[in-house]
Amino acid sequence: MALRNVVLPNEDPRQLLAIPKQEAKLYMSFMYVAFISLFIGGLMGLLQVLVRSGSFTLPFGIGYYQILTVHGVILALVLTTFFIIGFQFTLMSKTVGMSVKQRKVSWLAFWIMTIGTLVTAVTILLGKASVLYTFYAPLKAHPAFYIGLALVIVGTWVAAFVNWRQLYLWKKGHPGEKSPLLAFMVTINMIMWFIASLGVAAAVLVQFIPWSLGYAETINVLVSRTLFWYFGHPLVYFWLLPAYMAWYAIIPKIIGGKLFSDSLARLSFVLFLFFSIPVGFHHQLTEPGIDPTWKFIQVVLTFMVIIPSLMTAFSLFATFEITGRRKGYGGLFGWFKHLPWKDVRFFAPFVGMLAFIPGGAGGIINASHQVNTLVHNTIWVTGHFHLTVATTVILTFFGITYWLIPHLTGRKLTKSVNRLGIFQTIVWGVGMLIMSGAMHIQGLLGGPRRSAYSDYGGTEQAVSWGAYQMAQAIGGTILFVGIILMVYIFIKLTFFSPKGVEEFPVAEEEENAEPTPKWMENWKLWIAITIALILFAYTIPFVDIIQNSPPGSVPFDW
C-alpha cells in the first residue's frame, strides 16, 4: 500500500497539525455546498444526455433548457467557486494563518455566496431563467437570477479581500522573507478573479438588471457578450489554477518528492495573471461587429497563455522523473512504473493531467481563428470543456478531497475508501472518454451544442449523429455512477471514517534550488502589466463596438 501517513524524519510536523475546529467548520461549509451541487448538477447532466439520445422525454413539463441551465450554473459556477474558495482558505490557513476577525469576515463571504446561490437556483428551478450559464442577451431571465449571481460574485470579493489581508499581515510579520508558494498562488488567482469579475459585474448591474426589471427597453447584445467573455475566459483559469496549485505544490509531496522549481511555479502563475484576461475574443471569433484585427491580436495573446500550461507540463514530468530516479528506479521508464498508482491522492489528479493533453490540444484548435469556424457552436466545444473542467479540474479536486476532508474532520482516509476512490477515478475516466470522445466527433460532423434533441426532419446529417448521441448517453450514465460514488465517498470521509490524523501535504523545495528572485513579488508591477495588457487588447475594439453597434435588441422571452 503506497499510502504514507507516518511522519518521516525530515517531515514538517505542521502538516499533521489539525486546522483549528472553528476554522475547519468554515471550510467544510464550502465543501458541503460544493458536493450538494455536484449531486444536483450531475443529475441534470444525466437527464440531458438521455434527452439528447432521442429516447427520453422530460416529465412534468420540465424544459430541456431549464435543466441545462441548472447543470451549467450549479456545476460550472457554484460547485467550482465554493470548492475553490474553501480550498484556497485552507491553503492560506496552513501557510500564513487566519485570525479570528478574518474568520468572521470569511463567514460573511460564505453567507453572501450561499444566499446568492439559493436565489439563483430557485429562480432557475421555477423555470424563470432558462438562459444557460452564459445568459446571452437577448435571452432574458427573471431579475432574481442576475441579482443572485451578483451576490455570489460579491461574496467571492469578500473572500479575496480576506486572502489578500492574510498575506499582507504575514508579510508584515516576516519582513524580507518570500511569501509561501501556495499563498502567493492563491493571491494571484484572486487578483485575476477580481479584475475579471468586474466585467461580468458591470454587465449584470448596468445592463441585465435594469433591463430585466423593465427600466431599459433594449439591451446592447454585443457589449453584454464582450463583457461576459472578458470574464468568461479568465473564469476557466480561475478553475484551473487551484488544480495547478495542487499539481505544483502538493502532488510532489504525495509521491515522496520535492517541488521542481519554486521560481518556475511562480512565474507560470504570473503569466496566467497577464494573459488570462485579454483573450476573451477567442469565444467571439464568429461574432460580427468585432474588428478582425483585434480578434487576431487576442488570438495571439491566447497562444501566449498556453505557455504557462506547457511550463506546468514540463515541470510535472521533471518532478515525476527526478523523484523516481532518486528512489533508485533506473531505465528509461522505471520512474514512471513506480509512481504511487495505488494512492488515489495521486491517481485521481494524474488521470486529470492525462485528460489535459487532449483537452489542451482541443483548446489550441478552438483558438485557431480559421478552425474555430468549424467547431464553434458545435458539441465539439462541449466535449472540450468536459475534458478540461469536468475531468482535469474536477478529478484534481476529487484528489484533494481524499486528504483535505479527513484532515478537516479529524478522520482517516481508509484503505477501502482509497480503493473505492481508485475505482471512482476509473469510472470517471471511462465515462468521460466515451462521452467527450463522442461529443468531439459529433461536433466535427456538425452536431450543434446548446440544443435539445431534434432529428431535423430526418436529414442525412442528423442521422449521422445518432450513434454518437447514444454513446454520450452511455458515457453520461457511467459518469452519473461516478458522481454517486464520489458523493458517497464525501459523506463517508466527513461523517463515518475512523478518527485519526490525515496529512495536509505541502511539498518542500529542492535543497540546491536557485533562490527565488525578489522581483517575483513585485505585485504593483504585475498588476500594472495586467491592466496595461487589458487596456491594449480591449480599449479600441470596445469603443468601436459601442460607437458602431446596431440598435439595442428587445428581449427574447420563453
Ligand code: HAS
Ligand atoms: Fe477552453 C471554450 C481555448 C483551456 C474551458 N473552454 C471553452 C469553454 C469552456 C472552456 C468551459 O479559443 C466553453 C465556453 C462556452 O460555454 O462557450 N481553452 C482554450 C485554450 C486553452 C483552453 C487555448 N478551456 C481551457 C481550460 C478550461 C477550459 C483549462 C477549463 C478548466 N476554449 C478555447 C476556445 C474556446 C474554448 C477558443 C471557444 C470555442 C468556441 O468557439 O466557442 C489552453 O489553456 C490549453 C492549454 C493547455 C495545454 C495542455 C498542457 C498539458 C498539461 C498536462 C501535462 C500532463 C502530464 C501527465 C504531466 C497546452 C499541463 C503526464 C503524462 C504522461 C503520459 C506521463
Ligand code: CU
Ligand atoms: Cu477561453
